[in-house]
Amino acid sequence: MSWRLGFIGAGVMAETMIAGVLFEGVLTPDRVVASDPHASRREVLTETHGIRTVASNVDVLDCELIVLAVKPQSLTKVFAAIAGRIPADTQVLSIVAGAPIRSLQAGLGHQRVVRAMPNLPCRIHRGMTVWTRAEGVHGERIAEVLRGMGEEMVVDEERHIDRATAVSGTGPAIVAEFVKSMLEASNYIGMPRELSREAVLATLIGTAEMLKRDDDLHVAELIDAVTSPGGTTSRALQVLKQGRMGAVVTESIDAAYRRCGELGDDLEERLKES
Ligand SMILES: NC(=O)c1ccc[n+]([C@@H]2O[C@H](COP(=O)([O-])OP(=O)(O)OC[C@H]3O[C@@H](n4cnc5c(N)ncnc54)[C@H](OP(=O)(O)O)[C@@H]3O)[C@@H](O)[C@H]2O)c1
Structure with missing residues (x-):
């Protein structure tokens, strides 16, 4: 020490x-x-x-x-x-x-x-x-x-740091934005505030923990396990697809990734000037 x-x-x-x-x-x-x-x-x-x-x-x-x-x-x-x-x-x-x-x-x-x-x-x-x-x-x-x-x-590869900046660095804001949407939606359908907060956060943490604990559990398998034919989850997922949720998340993370590259370029420029 x-x-x-x-x-x-x-x-x-x-x-x-x-x-x-x-x-x-x-x-x-x-x-x-x-x-x-x-x-x-x-x-x-x-x-x-x-x-x-x-x-x-x-x-x-x-x-x-x-x-x-x-x-x-x-x-x-x-x-x-x-x-x-x-x-x-x-x-x-x-x-x-x-x-x-x-x-x-x-x-x-x-x-x-x-x-x-x-x-x-x-x-x-x-x-x-x-x-x-x-x-x-x-x-x-x-x-x-x-x-x-x-x-x-x-x-080993430095480009993965730029990628991590977009995924895990920016990620807390993206996840928080999703939590905000879930809370707004719970409010919209009339769920009491205290119950919403508990239900949304426990669902988020529990789902992440399940995926993390079991390396063999693929995300698609987890989705399949809660999606019964003609059930509530199937209806919910269909609406997310219509709203291009997957594509929007990709575009958002890609924008953060590209911005990280720009910050590096700015620094190089400033170094050349100084
Ligand atoms: N916050 C996050 O969640 C997070 C996550 C990942 C990475 N980062 C990175 O971590 C770095 C620090 O972020 P932060 O949120 O801790 O920033 P921060 O709270 O603004 O802390 C930076 C401190 O350094 C001081 N400082 C400015 N110029 C200095 C100098 N020449 N010599 C010594 N100290 C100086 C700043 O003073 P002034 O206020 O006067 O400038 C400020 O007190 C950033 O580059 C950020 O990209 C942050």
Whole structure:
């Protein structure tokens, strides 16, 4: 337990990761440091988690693992402050949406870079993080840190991070939109609010849990199991098909995927300009 973990940017996601790492006992608070321009954020993190906080990004560079947790538009400012100053052995883990490894390496002047895409349920330790690494990066420490927020999966191909950004990163909003529609529909047919909330959420969690627990259970089999000839489910599914639900979900996720590519292109452009 001798290594140190540093954060550049101490916002929502940094705090989520810090809480996970401390909760899982991966590190003690004295091994964690975070930098942020806002004194109020620094105070909150020190008071809540007992970690050290600093105003300058340079003061986290002595950590063995540094997490980049700023918004995409703040990246070039971070590069300007720390480029070429990171020790060669240090691992840098970026959770910045859309920032490709090659741009991070070029901007930081550093090779050992990992790119990860966590999602919102990481806040309750039920998240999903998909990650990939540059050549020569050992993943054990990274996996340990990410497991503090839920499930993690490493992939070889970087394009899968853009895909995960669209599916699991954007996914909580898409699922929440579906939950909202289910709640509105329950209201429409006269179900009491409290009952609707319980019925919709328990159905969602139960169905997902069933699929997750049984690798051999295909989604189509589950649908077939609740669809009897001439029954209620068959009527409901027919209406979803008429509304092109499957096609609309595909278009929505594809739009998020394409936007992720655009964010990467924007960053490359800004790097060329700077
Ligand atoms: N939130 C999510 O669910 C989620 C999921 C997956 C990935 N991500 C990614 O995680 C990253 C962080 O997201 P977040 O929601 O945690 O953002 P956030 O709450 O805005 O946190 C970023 C923090 O970094 C600070 N900052 C800005 N410039 C800085 C600099 N040069 N040096 C140090 N700190 C700086 C920000 O200050 P200012 O407010 O002044 O800019 C802010 O306090 C984003 O790139 C996002 O794409 C987020």
